[in-house]
Amino acid sequence: MSKLRFRVVETAFSKKPVHVESPKERPSEYFAKYVFNKEKMFRYLPGKVYDKLIDSIENGAPLDRNVANEVAEGMKKWAVEMGATHYTHWFHPLTEGTAEKHDAFVEHDGKGGMMEEFTGKLLVQQEPDASSFPNGGIRNTFEARGYSAWDPSSPAFIVDDTLCIPTIFIAYTGESLDYKAPLLKALRAVDKAATDVCRYFDPNVKKVNAYLGWEQEYFLVDEGLYAARPDLLLTGRTLMGHEASKNQQLEDHYFGAIPARVAAFMKDLEIEALKLGIPVKTRHNEVAPNQFELAPIYEECNLAVDHNMLIMALMRKIARNHGFRVLLHEKPFKGVNGSGKHNNWSLGTDTGVMLMAPGKTAEENLRFITFIVNTLMAVYRHNGLLKASISSATNAHRLGANEAPPAIISSFLGKQLSQVLKHIEESDDLGNLSGKQGMKLDIPQIPELLIDNTDRNRTSPFAFTGNRFEFRAVGSEANCASAMIALNAALAEQLADFKRDVDALMAQGEEKMSAILSVIRRDIKTCKPIHFDGNGYSEEWKAEAAKRGLDCETSVPVIFDNYLTEDSIAMFEKTGVMTRKELEARNEVKWEMYTKKIQIEARVLGDLAMNHIIPIATQYQTGLIDNVYKLRSLFPAEKAAALSAKNMELIEEIAKRTAFIKEHVDEMVAGRKVANKLDDERAKAVAYHDCIVPMMEEIRYHIDKLELIVDNQMWTLPKYRELLFIR
Numbered sequence: 001m002s003k004l005r006f007r008v009v010e011t012a013f014s015k016k017p018v019h020v021e022s023p024k025e026r027p028s029e030y031f032a033k034y035v036f037n038k039e040k041m042f043r044y045l046p047g048k049v050y051d052k053l054i055d056s057i058e059n060g061a062p063l064d065r066n067v068a069n070e071v072a073e074g075m076k077k078w079a080v081e082m083g084a085t086h087y088t089h090w091f092h093p094l095t096e097g098t099a100e101k102h103d104a105f106v107e108h109d110g111k112g113g114m115m116e117e118f119t120g121k122l123l124v125q126q127e128p129d130a131s132s133f134p135n136g137g138i139r140n141t142f143e144a145r146g147y148s149a150w151d152p153s154s155p156a157f158i159v160d161d162t163l164c165i166p167t168i169f170i171a172y173t174g175e176s177l178d179y180k181a182p183l184l185k186a187l188r189a190v191d192k193a194a195t196d197v198c199r200y201f202d203p204n205v206k207k208v209n210a211y212l213g214w215e216q217e218y219f220l221v222d223e224g225l226y227a228a229r230p231d232l233l234l235t236g237r238t239l240m241g242h243e244a245s246k247n248q249q250l251e252d253h254y255f256g257a258i259p260a261r262v263a264a265f266m267k268d269l270e271i272e273a274l275k276l277g278i279p280v281k282t283r284h285n286e287v288a289p290n291q292f293e294l295a296p297i298y299e300e301c302n303l304a305v306d307h308n309m310l311i312m313a314l315m316r317k318i319a320r321n322h323g324f325r326v327l328l329h330e331k332p333f334k335g336v337n338g339s340g341k342h343n344n345w346s347l348g349t350d351t352g353v354m355l356m357a358p359g360k361t362a363e364e365n366l367r368f369i370t371f372i373v374n375t376l377m378a379v380y381r382h383n384g385l386l387k388a389s390i391s392s393a394t395n396a397h398r399l400g401a402n403e404a405p406p407a408i409i410s411s412f413l414g415k416q417l418s419q420v421l422k423h424i425e426e427s428d429d430l431g432n433l434s435g436k437q438g439m440k441l442d443i444p445q446i447p448e449l450l451i452d453n454t455d456r457n458r459t460s461p462f463a464f465t466g467n468r469f470e471f472r473a474v475g476s477e478a479n480c481a482s483a484m485i486a487l488n489a490a491l492a493e494q495l496a497d498f499k500r501d502v503d504a505l506m507a508q509g510e511e512k513m514s515a516i517l518s519v520i521r522r523d524i525k526t527c528k529p530i531h532f533d534g535n536g537y538s539e540e541w542k543a544e545a546a547k548r549g550l551d552c553e554t555s556v557p558v559i560f561d562n563y564l565t566e567d568s569i570a571m572f573e574k575t576g577v578m579t580r581k582e583l584e585a586r587n588e589v590k591w592e593m594y595t596k597k598i599q600i601e602a603r604v605l606g607d608l609a610m611n612h613i614i615p616i617a618t619q620y621q622t623g624l625i626d627n628v629y630k631l632r633s634l635f636p637a638e639k640a641a642a643l644s645a646k647n648m649e650l651i652e653e654i655a656k657r658t659a660f661i662k663e664h665v666d667e668m669v670a671g672r673k674v675a676n677k678l679d680d681e682r683a684k685a686v687a688y689h690d691c692i693v694p695m696m697e698e699i700r701y702h703i704d705k706l707e708l709i710v711d712n713q714m715w716t717l718p719k720y721r722e723l724l725f726i727r
């Protein structure tokens with residue numbers, strides 16, 4: 001046993017960084033080498049086809065079959081030249097991760113040979129055998145088919161020998177079975193609603209894009225050590241392990257020098273990411289030991305989401321080439337910081353205006369305030385839903401812990417913006433607003449300094465950071481689409497309501513700018529409860545938030561109910577993003593996934609407790625008992641008793657703790673049996689949350705105590721000090 005452990009540690013220590021050759025070209029030359037982007041479309045498609053495809057990408061114009069055929073032909077030509085032999089529809093099912101089924105390009109040529117073939121039909125639509133993807137009961141047997149359909153707005157790319165075509169995944173009856181379909185609908189909804197509002201200020205605006213810049217946090221663990229931790233292997237996190245004597249107290253890791261082996265991994269990852277068109281830019285150490293972050297330059301939201309899914313897959317692959325495993329779990333280690341994925345989000349027009357950034361003139365600033373206040377309103381009205389959009393069995397360990405956003409959604413605005421809103425709210429004098437000439441908007445000067453805002457409140461889950469909002473509660477493992485669907489759809493609804501109210505005032509004869517200001521003034525008052533600049537980690541905030549009527553629920557299965565409130569359903573249906581039926585089905589999937597994750601963890605913990613921990617502790621205890629007996633035969637009774645007193649204590653402690661562990665593992669199995677009998681997915685998930693999760697914590701507590709007293713030589717599982725410090 002001990003031999004295995006030390007062999008593992010030795011391989012880790014002896015690993016040399018892999019040398020990563022820099023490509024001969026400059027990054028700007030190999031950037032997007034494997035992407036069928038506009039430049040390649042232009043080269044490989046006939047002029048007319050190119051124009052039609054661009055119109056479809058930029059304006060959502062439908063593509064007919066003939067055009068699709070020609071696009072497929074050009075795409076295939078490029079892919080084959082790049083060495084691709086296969087193609088796949090690449091989609092995001094409701095599990096975390098992506099799905100793909102590879103088909104070769106080859107077809108019979110009718111003359112007994114084979115030829116490379118790829119038609120528009122194969123590009124546009126496929127029918128993956130979908131019955132094994134979660135669907136929440138939407139696909140019962142008679143409608144058991146689903147299909148994937150091409151998303152021209154996200155470019156195809158090549159991984160290894162396969163051309164990957166981003167697609168949506170829907171049931172034959174039309175319901176979405178993935179993340180991308182509702183995301184595209186939410187983006188279209190916010191585009192329409194925001195464009196309408198922008199036209200109050202500039203009638204030339206035709207389109208509003210949502211932008212997303214994610215910051216991916218992750219841990220790296222040596223592959224040898226990882227292999228010796230069945231819990232990491234099977235659940236992505238450590239289910240046991242006592243804190244190392246040193247972890248992040250000295251704060252010596254954050255922004256510190258990057259270890260050579262890690263740097264080699266990062267370099268390799270960045271080169272491959274750039275070749276796939278992912279504009280990676282920032283890398284640094286994070287707060288916890290062995291924790292790092294990677295961030296690209298922000299992109300259009302749909303593309304950014306695809307790129308994040310792609311980079312997570314790429315990280316897993318490249319880490320293995322460097323003898324690492326990457327941990328994307330939100331909380332792989334107890335007692336050190338978890339990993340999140342800040343979603344930096346903003347809106348911008350096709351005329352080049354960033355709507356979340358202050359402008360120079362009073363009118364520009366009124367537009368800025370309009371979008372800020374509408375965002376706050378949307379977040380206020382749907383704060384429970386936004387929390388649901390980032391909640392999962394794994395992120396639950398991170399939220400509300402003393403390092404990550406609390407399980408309450410609120411928004412930080414900073415001193416300057418808070419003052420501006422206060423000023424608008426309090427000034428009632430609209431007299432000087434009417435008349436076109438010499439119109440004076442009562443909008444205070446917003447210093448440009450706001451843009452390089454250093455006023456950072458790290459405890460806020462939804463913070464304004466100068467020219468964007470930063471949704472910090474998103475989990476490191478999550479598909480960003482979930483948060484982006486909820487946020488953009490909620491804003492689409494709010495902007496439409498805003499426009500309705502402004503138009504109503506204008507219909508009564510109120511001047512446009514003054515109508516906008518009146519509605520804003522009212523909304524600033526309404527959404528006040530969501531605005532909180534204080535310490536989000538504090539206990540006082542929890543009490544205060546409850547008083548303000550914000551959603552303070554902490555049980556993940558219950559938080560999911562937020563998707564099915566009448567307000568949420570109405571919002572999703574009004575914006576055309578999801579129907580009641582889809583929402584209901586998706587919640588079934590969410591509850592089922594929650595249950596399965598906890599179920600697997602509970603099983604692994606039970607197995608480890610029974611097969612590793614109790615046998616080792618008992619073996620060590622037997623040695624102690626042997627020692628006590630020998631002391632007794634060596635020394636007179638009184639002296640022997642004194643000499644063996646400490647060992648007697650250890651023997652007793654081990655007996656008590658192992659008995660507790662055994663009893664509770666049995667109880668946990670019984671608890672699972674009861675929960676598994678429940679038919680209702682929600683009730684089952686609640687039972688797992690309420691009964692099984694606390695038992696796992698209790699069992700862990702005693703295991704971690706045993707780790708402290710049992711002979712280190714005997715302990716087979718690599719400890720935190722090894723997992724976190726060997727690199």
Ligand code: ADP
Pocket residue numbers: 211212213214215282295296297298344345346347354467468
């Ligand atoms: P920090 O760690 O200080 O929050 P980073 O520079 O690491 O900031 O990352 C911020 C992310 O926000 C990057 O992906 C960046 O491209 C993105 N970002 C910057 N401005 C905007 C914006 N207006 N809209 C969306 N994302 C943005």
Ligand code: MG
Pocket residue numbers: 215342470
């Ligand atoms: Mg950030």
